[in-house]
Amino acid sequence: MGKIIAxxxxxxxxxxxxxxxxLAATYARSGKKVCLMDLDFRAPSLHALxxxxxxxxxxxxxxxxxxxxxxxxxxxxxxxxNGGKLMVGLANPSTEAIRDMTAKDRKWEMKALGRLxxxxxxxxxxxxxxxxxxxxxxxxxxxxxxxxxxADVVLVVTSLDASDINGSQRMTSELYDLFEKKTGxxxxxxxxxxxxxxxxxxxxxxxxxxxxxxxxxxxxxxxxEVLRAAGDFIFSEEKPDHPFTETLEQLANKVEKF
Amino acid sequence: MTYRKLEGKSTxxxxxxxxxxxxxxxxxxxxxEIQKHGQREIPENLPEALDVMTLLSLPDHLRKTAVTxxxxxxxxxxxxxxxxxxxxxxxxxxxxxxxxxxxxxKEREGRKxxxxxxxxx
Numbered sequence: 001m002g003k004i005i006a007x008x009x010x011x012x013x014x015x016x017x018x019x020x021x022x023l024a025a026t027y028a029r030s031g032k033k034v035c036l037m038d039l040d041f042r043a044p045s046l047h048a049l050x051x052x053x054x055x056x057x058x059x060x061x062x063x064x065x066x067x068x069x070x071x072x073x074x075x076x077x078x079x080x081x082n083g084g085k086l087m088v089g090l091a092n093p094s095t096e097a098i099r100d101m102t103a104k105d106r107k108w109e110m111k112a113l114g115r116l117x118x119x120x121x122x123x124x125x126x127x128x129x130x131x132x133x134x135x136x137x138x139x140x141x142x143x144x145x146x147x148x149x150x151a152d153v154v155l156v157v158t159s160l161d162a163s164d165i166n167g168s169q170r171m172t173s174e175l176y177d178l179f180e181k182k183t184g185x186x187x188x189x190x191x192x193x194x195x196x197x198x199x200x201x202x203x204x205x206x207x208x209x210x211x212x213x214x215x216x217x218x219x220x221x222x223x224x225e226v227l228r229a230a231g232d233f234i235f236s237e238e239k240p241d242h243p244f245t246e247t248l249e250q251l252a253n254k255v256e257k258f
Numbered sequence: 259m260t261y262r263k264l265e266g267k268s269t270x271x272x273x274x275x276x277x278x279x280x281x282x283x284x285x286x287x288x289x290x291e292i293q294k295h296g297q298r299e300i301p302e303n304l305p306e307a308l309d310v311m312t313l314l315s316l317p318d319h320l321r322k323t324a325v326t327x328x329x330x331x332x333x334x335x336x337x338x339x340x341x342x343x344x345x346x347x348x349x350x351x352x353x354x355x356x357x358x359x360x361x362x363x364k365e366r367e368g369r370k371x372x373x374x375x376x377x378x379x
Contacts, residue, residue, distance in 0.1 A: 106307040111377060113310060117329055145310040149325060178314060178321065 002124035005255060006134040006151035008144055010167030014157040015188040017045045018226065019248075020135035022236040026245070026252045028077075028084035029237075032130040035073065035123055037089035039147050040137040041101040044091035049231055050076060058092035060101060063112045069122050080234060087129075101143075109142045116150040139167075140175065148175065153258055154183040155217065160190065165211055172214055182258055184217035186251070195221055217258070218251040220244070277369070280350065287354045306360035308375050323352040324361065332374040 007020045017040075024036040037059060038046040053074040057067045073087040080086045092098075104112070123129050134151060136144035148154055154176055158168045168185070176183040187208055194204040208216055223244050229235040236245040306312070308328065313321055326341045327333060335350035342349060353373045356362045365372050 106309040106311070107377075109311075110307045110309040110375070113328060114331070114375070114377070142310060145314070149310055149313070149328070175314070178318070179325065180322070 038091040
């Protein structure tokens with residue numbers, strides 16, 4: 001049976017989108033059927049990466065009940081399948097759509113949760129997909145909590161910023177634990193100095209385990225090359241032998257068995 | 259033959275007793291809620307949105323039941339109990355509490371009572 005993965009973080013700019021995209025590409029490369037969805041309706045991003053794909057309907061429309069999910073998903077397999085299948089659901093980046101999504105009431109959010117929950121049946125069961133990956137908005141937003149409730153696994157991306165660590169700790173006890181979700185931490189953008197030798201790495205791993213009560217699924221070094229990709233292409237696709245890609249492959253395996 | 263008839267009769271009686279006990283349980287739940295909050299504060303089945311922020315504010319035991327029902331959309335206490343691995347009677351109590359709080363609707367179809375999230379405006 002397929003899995004729904006929500007990639008979340010307390011703060012913005014932690015690398016959720018980059019990791020969501022590269023994780024999706026990694027699964028596709030291993031022959032899986034993957035569906036990547038942009039649930040960050042306040043600051044949509046995936047449309048910029050998948051700019052060559054035209055769509056008449058957005059995930060906003062699906063949640064609004066305007067259309068079903070098959071009308072929203074664009075097939076990126078030709079360019080990004082690499083042996084598997086990659087479909088993408090985009091969030092509408094227009095100012096009007098963002099304004100509309102931020103003005104929704106509780107009743108609408110409740111219905112949106114129902115629409116997200118039914119993706120398990122339409123995409124995973126009927127569509128035969130192996131994974132749905134939700135790229136969410138940071139913090140305690142309706143859309144991200146809806147995604148967390150829907151997901152089987154939550155991946156929390158955190159930097160080493162003190163406020164980010166503190167926020168992730170609070171979200172663990174006040175959000176992920178309350179919904180009894182399988183949750184793992186991805187420490188992203190780790191400075192190379194911390195991983196410069198096996199001793200340093202051991203010391204760093206000990207420290208990170210002491211600050212997070214959740215399992216650490218990946219420690220991802222800060223690579224200038226990845227930053228240089230600047231959301232313009234899928235790094236792990238272009239550089240299959242790079243250490244970043246290797247880390248993503250290890251992460252993909254762990255999440256599959258998680 | 260007579261033995262089988264008797265057996266069938268006692269099953270019917272037991273079933274009736276179970277139904278009546280369930281109804282009693284529901285009434286006791288209402289009384290407990292009234293005692294806790296006072297008659298005026300009870301929303302009397304007024305629909306309340308069961309959004310994620312509300313789910314977060316519920317006590318742990320009710321949240322588990324409510325999230326399970328959100329996933330199942332429409333279910334009996336038996337269906338919910340199967341998912342949560344808690345006793346059917348426990349889930350029945352929690353589901354009825356959620357109905358009293360206005361988050362869920364209860365519909366009877368024959369002998370079975372189905373619960374669903376209140377999506378009416």
